[in-house]
Structures are given as C-alpha cells and as structure tokens.
Amino acid sequence: MTQAKSFQGIIFDMDNTLLKSNIDFHEMKQVVYDFLLANEIIEVNPNWESQTASQIIESGRAHPRFAQFEQKVWRLVGEVEAKGMRDAALEPHAREILQALKEANKIVTIATNNAYSAAREALEQLSIFHMFDCVIGREQMEALKPSPSCLFIMMRKWGQLPKDQWVFIGDSWIDGMAAQEAGIPFISYQANQDELLEQGVATFEHTTALKELERLLL
Numbered sequence: 001m002t003q004a005k006s007f008q009g010i011i012f013d014m015d016n017t018l019l020k021s022n023i024d025f026h027e028m029k030q031v032v033y034d035f036l037l038a039n040e041i042i043e044v045n046p047n048w049e050s051q052t053a054s055q056i057i058e059s060g061r062a063h064p065r066f067a068q069f070e071q072k073v074w075r076l077v078g079e080v081e082a083k084g085m086r087d088a089a090l091e092p093h094a095r096e097i098l099q100a101l102k103e104a105n106k107i108v109t110i111a112t113n114n115a116y117s118a119a120r121e122a123l124e125q126l127s128i129f130h131m132f133d134c135v136i137g138r139e140q141m142e143a144l145k146p147s148p149s150c151l152f153i154m155m156r157k158w159g160q161l162p163k164d165q166w167v168f169i170g171d172s173w174i175d176g177m178a179a180q181e182a183g184i185p186f187i188s189y190q191a192n193q194d195e196l197l198e199q200g201v202a203t204f205e206h207t208t209a210l211k212e213l214e215r216l217l218l
Contacts, residue, residue, distance in 0.1 A: 007185075007217055009161050010101055011154055013145075013170030014112035014119055017189050018094045018210075019126070023084030029053040031076045036060045039069055052174055053077060054113055054144035074115075081118050088122050093211040098131045104218055107158055109134040111150035111168070111178075116140065146174040148182035155182070167204065169213070176201035187216065 015021045032053045036042045041060045048056060057073060060066050101108050109132055112119050116137025123129035134157060142149035155166060168179035169187045173195050179186035185204035188196060196203060205216055 005217060007106070007165055007167040009107045009109070009154065009158060009166040010217065011109050011111050011151060011166065011168045013168075013172065013175045014110050014114060014122075016091075016171045017169060017175075018091055018098075018110070018128075019088045019122060020091050021084050021088045021122075022086070023081055025053065028077055028080040029056055031080065032056050032073060035073060035076060036069070039065075041066055041069060052146075054146075054174070058143065078115055078118065081114055085114075085118060085122050088126070090126055090128070091210055093209065095128060097210050097213045098128060100214060100218055102131055106217070107133050107161070109136070109154055111136045111145070111154065113138050113141075113144045113174075146177035146181070148178045151178055151182040151184060155184075167217075173199040173201050176203065187213075 012018050015023055029048070029052060033042070033048045033056050036056065037044065041063045042056070060073070098108060110119065114137055116135065116139050119135055119137050120129060123132070123135070129135070134154065136150045136153055138144055140150070140153060141147065151168060155161070155163060163183060166184045167187060168175060168184055169189055170176065171189050171191050173191070176186040176188060176191070176196055177199060180201060186201065188203045188206045189210065190208050191206065193206065207213065207216070
C-alpha cells in the first residue's frame with residue numbers, strides 16, 4: 001500500500017477544502033435544471049436534486065441544441081459562483097499546510113469545477129495563488145468532476161511522476177469519484193461519510209482538519 005508521506009504530487013479541490021466559500025450549490029443546480037428544462041434540452045427528472053450541476057449539464061450536452069445554450073448555462077453558473085465567492089476566506093491552517101508542502105518541494109496544485117478566472121481571483125485576493133504550481137479550472141477540463149479529466153491533465157503535465165505518488169484532497173464525493181476513476185488515492189476533508197459510502201467512494205484517509213495533512217504528507 002502507498003505510504004502517505006511518499007506522495008509528491010498534491011492536488012487540492014478549492015471550495016470548502018482550501019477556501020471557505022458561500023457558493024450555494026443547490027441554487028446552482030436549480031438554475032441550471034430550470035433553464036435547460038424550460039428550453040427543452042432535458043426532460044423532467046424527479047431526482048434532479050440528487051445530481052450535481054455538472055451532471056445536469058452533462059445530461060443536457062447529449063441534446064443536439066445544447067451548443068446554442070451552453071454559453072448562457074455557464075453564465076448562470078458563473079453568477080452563482082461570483083455571489084458565493086464574495087468574502088471567501090481560507091480554511092483553518094490552509095496557508096500553513098501549503099507553505100509546509102512547498103518547503104518540502106511537493107508539487108502543489110488545484111483542480112476546481114469553478115471558472116479559472118474566478119478561482120485565480122479568489123486565490124490572489126487571499127495571497128496564496130503563488131503557492132500553486134498549477135491551477136485547473138473548468139475551461140481546461142474535458143468534463144467536470146466527477147470526471148477524472150482534470151487529474152489526468154495534472155499527471156500528464158508531470159509525466160515523470162508515477163501515478164502512485166499523486167493524491168487528491170477534497171470535501172465532496174465528486175472529488176473522491178474523480179480520484180477513484182483516475183486510479184489515485186483520495187483524502188477526504190470534512191466530507192459527508194454517508195454520502196461517500198452511498199456513491200461508492202473509497203478513501204485513503206479522512207480528516208476534519210487541514211493541519212492533519214502535516215502528519216499524513218510530511
């Protein structure tokens with residue numbers, strides 16, 4: 001089994017992992033679902049609330065007219081993101097663990113479903129953007145998490161680093177599913193353990209405090 005301290009490539013989710021944001025993800029999927037339904041891109045789905053906004057968007061992508069509405073969909077998503085990112089703050093001990101990882105010469109990156117511009121702006125406002133070797137937003141992904149495409153991009157960028165030296169840290173089942181599909185370990189941070197179990201996501205480790213990453217990774 002891979003030892004945690006051997007990880008050299010550290011990939012973080014952003015919202016509610018490193019940053020404490022107020023993005024209303026229920027509102028996000030509500031506006032996406034309502035918009036696509038109103039324009040007859042998707043059909044009525046009684047279980048839409050169990051899906052993420054990205055899953056609803058991907059279901060709409062199968063419709064031949066989706067391209068006509070895609071720009072508007074992302075504008076709606078961006079409006080919810082922008083509202084929720086106002087006054088975003090760092091999670092406790094985020095700055096300290098990032099600094100410690102950099103001092104240990106780890107590769108430190110972010111993979112977020114947010115727009116790159118919004119992610120960069122938030123990270124710069126909190127004076128931590130310079131701590132990352134790479135930040136991937138949704139524009140760089142082939143598909144949003146839970147797709148593993150963002151993780152494959154990271155691993156290709158540092159192709160010399162074996163897969164078993166990468167780890168993904170996030171707060172949601174979609175992060176865990178992305179890691180699982182990419183074949184790399186997942187450390188859950190303040191994640192809903194029942195939801196992880198329900199989605200069939202296995203964790204390498206679970207932590208409720210970023211400070212614990214010092215013990216796990218350093």
